[in-house]
Amino acid sequence: MAWLAIIGAGICExxxxxxxxxxxxxKGWKFYLLMACSFxxxxxxxxxxxxxxxxxxxxxxxxxxxxxxxAVVGMLxxxxxxxxxxxxxxxxxLVSAIGLKLIS
Structure with a gap:
């Protein structure tokens, strides 16, 4: 479950x-709400x-x-x-993150 939590945390980020x-x-309130709730x-x-x-x-x-x-969202x-x-x-x-998962 911890790895799913990390993935979810990254997506929320x-x-x-x-x-x-x-x-x-x-500067709309919807963006403030999205930012605050996501973080x-x-x-x-x-x-x-x-x-x-x-x-x-x-x-x-x-x-x-x-x-x-x-970075990907910025490009797309x-x-x-x-x-x-x-x-x-x-x-x-990405390769570094996968490597950390494999050795953990």
């Missing part, structure tokens, strides 16, 4: 960043996962999912650059 982008661009749920799930997983592994995987997810939804270097480094983050 991405929604929180989408809310943050909405706040920066539009609260993300931190709660991360905290739960840390009861069974090591802190370093849980935090690294959580930030990896959030980073990769936010917000028109950020899709260059090969960026894709390569995103892939490296």
């Amino acid at each position: 991405v929604f929180g960043v989408i809310g943050m982008k909405g706040v920066a661009d539009h 609260v749920l993300s931190f709660s799930l991360l905290s739960y996962a840390m009861t069974s997983l090591s802190m370093g592994t849980a935090y690294a995987v959580w930030t990896g999912i959030g980073t990769v997810g936010s 939804m917000f028109g950020e650059k899709k260059e090969w270097k960026r894709m390569m480094f995103i892939s490296m983050i």
